[in-house]
Amino acid sequence: MKASQFFISTLKEAPADAEVVSHKLMMRAGMIKRLGAGIYNYMPMGLRVIRKVEAIIREEMNRAGAVELLMPIVQPAELWQETGRFDKMGPELLRVKDRHERDFIIQPTSEEVITDIARQELRSYKQLPKNFYHIQTKFRDERRPRFGIMRGREFTMKDAYSFDRDKEAAGRSYEAMYGAYCKIFDRLGLEYRAVAADTGAIGGDRSHEFQVIAETGEDAIVYCPDSDFAANIELAEAVALIATRGAATQALAKTPTPGKATCADVAQLLKLDLTQTVKSLVLATDELDERGDIKKTTVWLLLVRGDHELNEVKAGKLEGLKGGFRFATVAEIDEHFGCKPGYLGPIATKKPVKVVADRTVANMADFVCGANEADFHYTGANWGRDLPEPDLIADIRNVVAGDPSPDGKGLLAIQRGIEVGHVFYLGTKYSAAMGANFLDEGGKPQPMEMGCYGIGVTRILGAAIEQNHDARGIVWPDAIAPFTVVVCPIGMDRSEEVKAAATQLHEELQALGVDVLLDDRGERPGAMFADWELVGVPHRVVISDRGLKEGQVEYQGRREAEASKLALADVVGHLKAQLKL
């Protein structure tokens, strides 16, 4: 393609509201243009990347046996009422009434519609397994859209849904999608990690997030460099850091800690290591009567080591808490501990509370904790001697880097990641709610076992840039660059030789199927190079009069520090090698 037939619009400065680097660079490179909060026009340069991402996804989905269809954006509320999501989902579900005042939604995903299709179309075990997908515009009315297209409101998602006759077959569908996702992200040229994720109410172990590794990522992902363990922080199991509880060596002592309301402050004051302290977190659960009024409230004290953080997802799976919990109010804390937050602890509470100790805390000896009296802590506290054993010992903390891997094969490391894909076993959640049954060999109706599999198409652009950029701009992987090669002629309007050589190279590369752009805009070399470094085209060939006199052109890979000179005759061969053609 010739630049003159395309639309190129770059900016020196990113708009002030662009927070993250990918947002800034996409705006500057003219890939997106803001239309409203979290709503973007995909400009020609950005759309080329989207189409390449979509093509790779489509190829691998088809190869894995999934069948593409297209479900509508505007969907009748009735189906969403069948599963209860019309009412359950918050304001992120965009609701709309048509001219007849009938309720519709703008699709954020399509579980309901695909399950409706399945219950009509898939009647027999002979038709299973089946996996349908579409690549379609989605809308989620985010409270605070941000990070450009990484957390926009309107976005493009590939969502696939598998239907199987039983759990075992659903597992095979899940594995096929997991494999396809690996191929997709490999082909996209991104550094990523598939990490185990929480399955919530569905249970089981079939939920993986595909995370693009980037320092700026929102998610913490935990992995073991010495094994294949990888999980998101919500799920990653934290083992006890103390194998067995040591014997008490200190007496319990109430120690003044005036104004020291955090473990770190207390440790510093007492010249102790933070790992000797215990942090107290107070939760509450409410039992309701039939009228929905609170019948009974239970207060819980959760204990993690001073250098650890509570993991609320793990806490939410504990017996007694899994029905839903909240943080206790100051009044409830005063009622049960007789003390304000900052000095709370498990010893001699005013009223009984349920004590849950993290696995590590349960094995601590001679520890420091709040004395339930303002400006005082206990030192030398010991389980059994100074306070009863905890009601429950459980993994309730986030892992930290250096923790032993739960598979026993090394130490954990933590990376930041951006979630771009998710494979998820749904079980019969939707098929049971909507009566999506098939007839088994015996002619008996059975609910279909489902899985859902999403890839954030437009988010991939942001994630790829967060991972691949430098001071000059974007550094696209070859597979998804808006153009693979740019030919930059210098003084094309003055020199017939330059024009001829540039045009011929452009045509030769096109004939080879290379996605090449000839920059015939007549820009100054500096401006031209800055544009293409900003846009992130991976391969650049510069053709100048001076070079041609020596039969040479200049090649520079976007990731290379220096340009290199090549004989004009060799440049196609060099590019073929670079592009593995």
Added chain:
Amino acid sequence: MKASQFFISTLKEAPADAEVVSHKLMMRAGMIKRLGAGIYNYMPMGLRVIRKVEAIIREEMNRAGAVELLMPIVQPAELWQETGRFDKMGPELLRVKDRHERDFIIQPTSEEVITDIARQELRSYKQLPKNFYHIQTKFRDERRPRFGIMRGREFTMKDAYSFDRDKEAAGRSYEAMYGAYCKIFDRLGLEYRAVAADTGAIGGDRSHEFQVIAETGEDAIVYCPDSDFAANIELAEAVALIATRGAATQALAKTPTPGKATCADVAQLLKLDLTQTVKSLVLATDELDERGDIKKTTVWLLLVRGDHELNEVKAGKLEGLKGGFRFATVAEIDEHFGCKPGYLGPIATKKPVKVVADRTVANMADFVCGANEADFHYTGANWGRDLPEPDLIADIRNVVAGDPSPDGKGLLAIQRGIEVGHVFYLGTKYSAAMGANFLDEGGKPQPMEMGCYGIGVTRILGAAIEQNHDARGIVWPDAIAPFTVVVCPIGMDRSEEVKAAATQLHEELQALGVDVLLDDRGERPGAMFADWELVGVPHRVVISDRGLKEGQVEYQGRREAEASKLALADVVGHLKAQLKL
């Protein structure tokens, strides 16, 4: 592709709510599935056709120099308020409020958004001309969605928008799009006609509809078989069918016509030709005061020959009527004619009315018209003698087949058509309203001249089927068939030879880039053939044991009445010839 890896779902009977043949066949062939009124799932079989249509459109749009981008489906109301369309458009514009109660619309087209992009991006005459397009989901909340996907609510449209420095350049952009559209519809393999259409308030002659010819079409299109004249019925000029007015030969006579309130009934009663009668239509226009109350009402009498129909679009362009008119009320008619409808005429009205005569009526002599008295008509009426000359003589009727072509080159014919594309010169309607100016050579801001160019992508499927079907099902043109060739092995599970031959043919055709399906479902021959005739695959090869024994396979083109036998060795060559490979 193998059928076992695809999704095929055909029905013997179409659902009761499918009215037109394309809707019925698309439902039966499993191409679409209804989700709600005017909202359809595109099933895998239908989506393949859509993708082929889109690919052809995209190629020709790019070739014509248009640049693809993608504008959002959910658009902020502010832009639509700038042009006034947010308020002016009726309930077919789907309006929605986000979680912050801000107004948005679901796009029916994108003039506002593209003009917003243009006013930011196109600053200088050097950047013009520019033509942007996208292929995107649209929503129009039709009062009565019908005809399947031909008048749905959610549909896919390609909409392009050109920006030019002046009218002349805009004309070139228009011509380029007109040319691209011809190539697109040629390549789609459809019989179509580009017809001149009304430009409404914009004026000028730059509006063409692309109509797919089909007997079931909603639109009447007028053309001259002996010239290139073609226009839709709203626009096609009707010439006077009587060159000069003849002399009066009869006396005016009031004739009893009891209960004969139509021209046809009167002509029959009086044993006259319908062409001797004149039909009266009474319109009214209101002048409003500043408060919006009616200040003055004018009543108009429009006269067309008894065998002709009033053309309201033409009437709406007349001086005095172009501000908007309505049909007169019975009370207004009584007030001005002293008579009930059915017996109205231009002679001796009770109160003065403006008389507009169609060109043909103005040249009639000895004609029949209502006598403004119930159950009476005049015969032998003559202009000048019995009534004053009309206030206005104008073309106010629809042409009929056999009328002389307005270009003087033959007689007009009328076909039915389905509008699938429209090219339209917009002028500065949107650019002026939204301040989309560029700087000309002198540095002076000028509003951009715009054009818009739509193609109903999903509607093309319906139109193609209305044009191409038979009793057995759809007859797709090669270019947009879901599969170009289907290989039907008979008894593939019983015969290794059949299996080997079918598999090899499938692979050979795939290697040639032919979109071929191997039907490995193991269906009975009858069911298999019925499916593919219903789905409309253009080329079918049947491989059976019996045929193979003689080294033969059976080929049948979907449009051919009979199958023909081919040597197995020749079938690829035969298909290559058929597909012009």
